[in-house]
Amino acid sequence: MTPVSTATVENPAEVTPTGRFWNRQRRLGVGVLVIGLLATILFGALAPSKTARFTLSEDAQGAAFSINGKLGAILFGVLAIAAGAVLLAGLLSRYSTAVLSAGILTFVLSFLCWQVAGNFLPLVDTASGTLELAVPLIFGALAGVLGERSGVINVAIEGQFLMGAFGAALVGTMAGSVWAGLFSAAVGGVLIAGILAVLAIRYLVDQTVVGIVLNLLALGVTGFLYERLMQADAQSYNQPPKMPEWKIPGLADIPVVGPVLFDTNLLVWLALILVFVVHFGLTRTRWGLRTRAVGEHPTAADTVGIRVRGLRYLNVLLGGVVAGFGGAYFTLVATGSFNKNMTAGAGFIALAALIFGRWTPFGALGAALFFGFAQKLATYLSAVGSPVPNQFLNMLPYLATIVAVAGLVGRVRAPAADGQPYVKS
Amino acid sequence: MTTDGPVGAPGKDADETAAETAPAATPAAKEPGSDDSFMAHFLHNLWSANTVTVTVLSIVLATIVGAVLIVVSDPDVLHTFSYFTARPSDALTASWDLISGAYADLFKGAIVDPATVSAWADGSGTWRQVFFPISETLTYAAPLAFTGLSVAIAFRGGLFNIGGQGQAVLGTIIAALAGFALPLPPVLHLIAALLAGLIGGAVWGFIPGILKARTGAHEVIVSIMLNYTATLFLGWLILQKGVQQPGRSDAISKTVDGSAQLPSFGGELRANLGIVLAVLATIGVAWLLNRSAFGFELRAVGANSHAARTAGISVAKTYTLLMVVAGGLAGLGGATQVLGTAYALTPQVAGNIGFDGLLVALLGRNRPWGTLGAALLFGALRAGGNRMQSYTGISLELVTVLQALIVIFIAAPALVKAIFRLRAARSARLGASIAKGW
Numbered sequence: 080m081t082p083v084s085t086a087t088v089e090n091p092a093e094v095t096p097t098g099r100f101w102n103r104q105r106r107l108g109v110g111v112l113v114i115g116l117l118a119t120i121l122f123g124a125l126a127p128s129k130t131a132r133f134t135l136s137e138d139a140q141g142a143a144f145s146i147n148g149k150l151g152a153i154l155f156g157v158l159a160i161a162a163g164a165v166l167l168a169g170l171l172s173r174y175s176t177a178v179l180s181a182g183i184l185t186f187v188l189s190f191l192c193w194q195v196a197g198n199f200l201p202l203v204d205t206a207s208g209t210l211e212l213a214v215p216l217i218f219g220a221l222a223g224v225l226g227e228r229s230g231v232i233n234v235a236i237e238g239q240f241l242m243g244a245f246g247a248a249l250v251g252t253m254a255g256s257v258w259a260g261l262f263s264a265a266v267g268g269v270l271i272a273g274i275l276a277v278l279a280i281r282y283l284v285d286q287t288v289v290g291i292v293l294n295l296l297a298l299g300v301t302g303f304l305y306e307r308l309m310q311a312d313a314q315s316y317n318q319p320p321k322m323p324e325w326k327i328p329g330l331a332d333i334p335v336v337g338p339v340l341f342d343t344n345l346l347v348w349l350a351l352i353l354v355f356v357v358h359f360g361l362t363r364t365r366w367g368l369r370t371r372a373v374g375e376h377p378t379a380a381d382t383v384g385i386r387v388r389g390l391r392y393l394n395v396l397l398g399g400v401v402a403g404f405g406g407a408y409f410t411l412v413a414t415g416s417f418n419k420n421m422t423a424g425a426g427f428i429a430l431a432a433l434i435f436g437r438w439t440p441f442g443a444l445g446a447a448l449f450f451g452f453a454q455k456l457a458t459y460l461s462a463v464g465s466p467v468p469n470q471f472l473n474m475l476p477y478l479a480t481i482v483a484v485a486g487l488v489g490r491v492r493a494p495a496a497d498g499q500p501y502v503k504s
Numbered sequence: 505m506t507t508d509g510p511v512g513a514p515g516k517d518a519d520e521t522a523a524e525t526a527p528a529a530t531p532a533a534k535e536p537g538s539d540d541s542f543m544a545h546f547l548h549n550l551w552s553a554n555t556v557t558v559t560v561l562s563i564v565l566a567t568i569v570g571a572v573l574i575v576v577s578d579p580d581v582l583h584t585f586s587y588f589t590a591r592p593s594d595a596l597t598a599s600w601d602l603i604s605g606a607y608a609d610l611f612k613g614a615i616v617d618p619a620t621v622s623a624w625a626d627g628s629g630t631w632r633q634v635f636f637p638i639s640e641t642l643t644y645a646a647p648l649a650f651t652g653l654s655v656a657i658a659f660r661g662g663l664f665n666i667g668g669q670g671q672a673v674l675g676t677i678i679a680a681l682a683g684f685a686l687p688l689p690p691v692l693h694l695i696a697a698l699l700a701g702l703i704g705g706a707v708w709g710f711i712p713g714i715l716k717a718r719t720g721a722h723e724v725i726v727s728i729m730l731n732y733t734a735t736l737f738l739g740w741l742i743l744q745k746g747v748q749q750p751g752r753s754d755a756i757s758k759t760v761d762g763s764a765q766l767p768s769f770g771g772e773l774r775a776n777l778g779i780v781l782a783v784l785a786t787i788g789v790a791w792l793l794n795r796s797a798f799g800f801e802l803r804a805v806g807a808n809s810h811a812a813r814t815a816g817i818s819v820a821k822t823y824t825l826l827m828v829v830a831g832g833l834a835g836l837g838g839a840t841q842v843l844g845t846a847y848a849l850t851p852q853v854a855g856n857i858g859f860d861g862l863l864v865a866l867l868g869r870n871r872p873w874g875t876l877g878a879a880l881l882f883g884a885l886r887a888g889g890n891r892m893q894s895y896t897g898i899s900l901e902l903v904t905v906l907q908a909l910i911v912i913f914i915a916a917p918a919l920v921k922a923i924f925r926l927r928a929a930r931s932a933r934l935g936a937s938i939a940k941g942w
Contacts, residue, residue, distance in 0.1 A: 234728075274912075284915045287664055287724050291862055292911050299904030300573070306899035307577035419901075424732055434725055470740035477729035481711075485721040493722075 104175045108166030111182035115163050118189035119156030126152040129197030135334055137204045148196020155189035194465050205455055206339045210347060211413065213451030215240065215422075217350040218405025219429025220436060220443035221357055222268070222398035227438055228361060229394040230374040230496040234290025235275050236402055237426025238297030242267030243406020245301040248309070248417035251319030251410070260319050261346075261407050268403020269396055271297055276395040280388050283500040294426070302419045309417060322346060322411045346408050351444075353401065358440040370394060374494035377501040387501045405429070431480040438494060450476040559867070562913035566906050571603045573905060574898060578602060606896045613891025614641050614884035632771055637887060639775035643845055645883025646778035647672070650837030651861025652868060652875040653789045654705075658830040659870045660793060662806035663823060667712060667727025668834040669858025670734035671705035675838025677738055678704030680849045681747070683760030683842070693763040698781075698839050705835015706828045708734060713827025717820035723827065731858065739851050749848065757849035766844040778840035782876065785833065790872040792829075802826050834858060856904075863911045882907060 126148040134143040146154075162182030165171055171178055191200065219236040226233040246267030251260020271293050278284045309317035322344040330341040340347075361367035369390055372380040377387045409425075410417050428450055435449075436442025453476060457469035575581055581602050584595040612618075614637055623629030651668045658665035665671075679701030688696055712726040741747055742755045749756050768776035793799040804812040805822045813819050838854050846853050864882055868874030889903035 234724075278912070278916060282916050285664075287666065288862075288866065288915065289912075291666060291859065292866075292908050292915070295856075295859060295863070295904055296908035296912065299901045299906075299908055302901035303573060303899045303905055304577055306901060308579075427728055427732060431729060468740045470736040474733045474736050477733045481715070481721070481726050481729050484725050485715045485719045 104166050104169065104172055107175070107179055108163050108168075110163070111166055111179065111186075112160060112163030114186045115156055115159030115161075115182065117156075118159055118186050119153055122189050122193040123149060123153035123156055126193035127196045131192050131195035131197070132199040133191075133195065134199050134201050135203065137201050137207075137338075139199045139201070143199065146192060148192050151192030152189045152196075155185040155192060158185040159183075159189065194460060194463075194467070198463055200459065203335055203338050205452075205459065206335060207343075208455040208458075209448060209452040210339060210343075211451070212454045213447040214347050214350045214412075215405040215408045215425055216429045216432050216447035216450055217354065217444055218401050218408065219426055220433040220447055221350075221353055221440060222272075222402035222405070223430060223433035224357060224361075224438060224440055224443055225370075225394045225398035225401065226272075226391075227433070227497050228374045228494055229370045229391050230377060230494060230499060230501070231276070231279055231391050231395050232286040232290065232498040233272075233275065233395070233398060233402075234287050234430065235271055235293040235297075235426075236405075236429050237422055237424070238290075238294040239268040239271045239399055239402035240406040240409065240422040240426045240429075241294075241297040241301045241420070242271050243403035244409040244421060245304070245406075245417050246403070247407040248317055248319045248410040249304075252316055255320065257320045257322050257411055260411055261322075261404070264407030264411075265400045265403040268401070268406060269399035272395050272399025272402070275399075276392050279500065280391050280395070283502070286498050286500075298420060301417070305417060305419050313416070317416050319410055319415070321415055344412055346404060346412055349404060354440045354444045361440065371494070373501075374496055377496050377499070381501070381503065387503070391501070402426075428476050431476045434493075435476070435480045435483050437492070438497075446476075449479075558914060562910050565913045566909035567607065569909055570902055570906050571599075571607075573902065574603055574606055575599045602896075606892055606898050606902075609892040609895045610885070610888035612888070613637055613895075614888030632769075632773055636772055637891075639769065639773040640887035640890070641880065641884040642775040642779040643883070644886040645879045646776070646782045646844065647837040647841045647857045648860055648864050648882050649779075649782035649876050649879035650785060650840060651834045651857050652864030652879050653785055653872060654709075654830040654833035654837065655862050655865035656868060656870040656872065656875045657789055657793065657802075657833065658826060659865060660806050661802035661822060661826040662809060663713075663716070663826060663830070664724050665709070665712075665727065665827065665830045665834070666724050666862065667708065667730050667831070667858070668837075668861045669854065669856070670727065670731035671708040671831040671834035672838035672841070672854045672858045672861075673731075673734040673738050674704040674708040675701035675835030676704075676842040676846075676849060676853050677734075677741060677838075678835070679839035680757060680760055680842045680853075683764035684758040686764075688763065690763040693761065694766065694843070697760070697764040697843055698836065701835045701839025701843075702832045703835070705838060706832035709827040709829075709831015709834070710824065713824040713831075716827070717823045723823075735851070738849065738853075742849050742851065747849070755851050759848045760843055764843060765847060766840065768844070774845060776844040778844040781836070781840065782879070785836065786872045786876045789833070793872065798822075798825065834861065837861065860907065863907050866911050867914060 128147060128149040130145050131148040131151060132139070132143045132145045134140065136142075159182050162178050162185065165178050166175060166182070219240060222236055222239065223233045243264035244267075247260040247264035250263035251257055254260070274296075275286070275289055275293055278289045279286045305317075324342065324344050327341040331337045333341070359367075361370060369380065369385050372383075373385060373387050373390050381387050406422070409421055414421065429447070432443050432446035432450055436444070436446035453472050457472035460467055460472065461469040581595070581598045584598045588595045616634065616637055620629050620633040620636070624631055624634050651672055654668050654671065655665050679697045682697040682700035683693075686693060686696055708730060711730060712721075712723040715721040715726050716723045739755065742757050747757050749758050766776040766778050766781075768774055791799075793803065801812070801817045801822050804815065804817055805819050805826075809819050812822075837857055841855070841857060842849065842853055860882060864878040865875055867878035867881070868876070885903045885906060886900075889900045892898050892902070893900045
């Protein structure tokens with residue numbers, strides 16, 4: 080057994096910081112102040128005094144926001160310092176989240192002004208790239224939300240992705256239909272989720288252990304079948320049809336937002352809609368209330384007649400469907416064919432998004448978009464030959480999550496019964 | 505007979521007591537004046553859910569599932585099943601030939617190939633060819649033993665060191681840097697490089713340890729995140745000037761100096777000092793766990809951290825130190841990999857040894873010697889898998905499947921047992937569902 084204590088140490092002072100001077104807002108303020116100073120001094124000094132153009136299109140053409148790189152880096156850095164100061168001074172405490180977001184946003188803008196100076200950044204391309212990278216993360220993190228809010232840790236998102244991607248490619252090609260592929264992606268995700276559910280709920284195996292082993296199992300099975308079937312005969316096993324792109328007339332003509340959101344494929348919409356559905360479901364429906372009850376205090380939930388195990392099975396399997404869709408995105412949208420270990424750790428970034436997003440659907444959406452943006456920026460920077468190594472930008476999701484769980488700036492808290500098997504007495 | 509660790513069930517105490525009582529439950533009534541012969545007693549216990557039986561059955565089950573996978577992924581053999589009712593012998597013979605060929609190659613590649621023995625006997629072959637499979641097995645087993653011990657010792661202290669992969673990566677990085685950058689005389693250089701690997705892993709283990717101790721951040725989350733951070737760092741470092749092999753544009757570092765490489769038998773026999781070090785490490789971990797004060801403390805913390813705190817053990821200090829030790833072991837595994845077989849850093853230099861180490865520890869039930877045995881089994885599977893891939897054309901990935909399946913099967917029956925026990929001993933369950941999760 081891993082008698083693992085929960086992420087939240089029993090420390091009342093941490094949980095109710097009202098009486099202390101160094102409460103969460105002030106600590107966040109220090110953090111924002113430091114990054115603001117960093118932006119102003121470092122980015123400002125390094126940024127060349129050239130124009131940075133942010134074009135409203137997919138390339139260098141068309142209308143653009145332009146600003147001198149050095150000026151922009153310093154200006155936004157100062158704004159970040161201001162945001163930090165506001166938080167530190169304890170002002171606007173009702174809007175602390177907004178101020179925090181503003182501080183982080185200005186920091187990012189300062190960084191961008193430095194990097195883009197003398198060059199251009201196509202905003203539409205960046206936004207759609209961010210969304211493309213974020214969509215599987217959103218699916219994965221939502222799968223995690225479903226399982227973990229009901230108390231089952233899901234570390235096997237990576238495995239569900241792989242099975243989903245593989246199933247979509249295999250069945251999609253054999254049936255010649257993208258919808259058959261999508262369906263079997265869900266089946267692939269449910270397969271892994273089913274094993275996870277049975278072992279975790281029925282046999283009480285440590286859920287993290289099962290998750291990791293299932294990841295390896297999925298990696299092995301898909302890799303094995305890939306080499307045996309797909310590599311030998313890609314024509315008949317590994318050329319799934321691509322998901323059609325749909326353009327909504329009218330809405331697609333809105334600048335920036337239109338081409339990103341309304342000229343795309345079904346899975347992108349599905350991911351965004353699911354965020355709302357899961358949020359609504361968790362907060363406003365009977366199912367959601369029960370899920371949260373089971374995730375926080377299964378014994379109490381059982382006492383009032385909720386079937387703890389049944390609900391957990393349901394949620395984990397639903398999570399499998401959602402993660403399977405995420406896997407389908409890799410083969411039916413992103414690349415167009417399956418490849419060995421093609422998810423390459425995306426499942427763990429989704430896990431990071433889940434944790435960083437505090438186990439909530441909208442938090443997960445925000446975290447997924449943030450991580451997607453970091454990845455997109457990494458490719459952009461390496462394309463323009465930036466001195467900032469793209470590996471360090473790619474580390475950002477992981478480091479941000481460590482900072483979040485360590486409570487260095489605000490702490491995230493898992494559902495109280497997350498990972499605890501429930502044995503009916 | 506116990507299954508401490510995560511495979512086991514909700515609580516170590518429950519496991520230990522029940523493992524002893526469960527097999528004895530039925531014969532307990534007739535124990536006084538027992539007329540049972542030794543054989544009857546032996547057979548009775550043989551078919552109970554003890555460690556050995558469960559492990560053997562798990563391996564058998566895994567190979568059966570693997571056989572099914574082999575058959576369904578072979579179009580030719582699958583075709584013979586389409587007229588199964590007309591001529592079943594075709595399908596059965598074809599399947600049997602395929603499966604037995606595959607597993608025979610697995611054995612020949614891992615233990616010994618009879619053909620080389622007879623070749624050596626009649627003088628047409630060399631002794632090196634006979635020992636080649638064993639050498640390969642030992643080569644693959646050495647790093648796994650280290651990462652397995654790393655996970656196992658952490659489990660015993662109640663921590664789940666999922667970060668073995670990142671720690672091993674750091675171990676390879678620092679060991680390789682010391683291997684090609686330090687100008688030292690032969691023996692000293694090797695020791696320095698190994699120590700460097702140990703320190704690299706220990707530093708990477710220290711981070712989740714101190715965060716857990718100081719802030720309560722869950723070590724699983726932190727170390728998962730650190731795994732990928734380490735891999736990305738490696739990817740960046742290899743391409744830097746002074747590290748990258750001069751004259752190469754791809755991601756490969758300079759080669760480790762000969763003086764820092766682990767001595768091997770030479771020729772095709774790649775087995776090196778690493779496996780000897782792994783045995784020494786096993787002895788060391790066994791001593792640390794069972795004979796040292798720190799081992800007692802970590803087991804106490806692992807069994808019940810609240811009780812340990814009450815008894816005056818500093819849980820925070822134990823967690824931190826334990827993660828440092830675990831990280832150091834995984835780092836040594838990485839060092840063994842780069843100094844013993846790879847000799848240069850590549851993005852995939854550490855392979856999957858960290859995650860495989862997790863399986864090894866689970867299979868070895870978190871016992872030092874069990875872990876070493878499991879590492880040998882996994883090394884054998886890997887070595888045999890290589891031969892299977894080149895001779896029978898069956899992907900090496902089958903080995904990953906087998907490894908994962910073995911561990912899944914090991915995990916499940918232990919829990920079936922646990923459930924039975926929970927019903928028998930109601931009080932044991934209360935402590936069971938505490939202290940898990942993030």
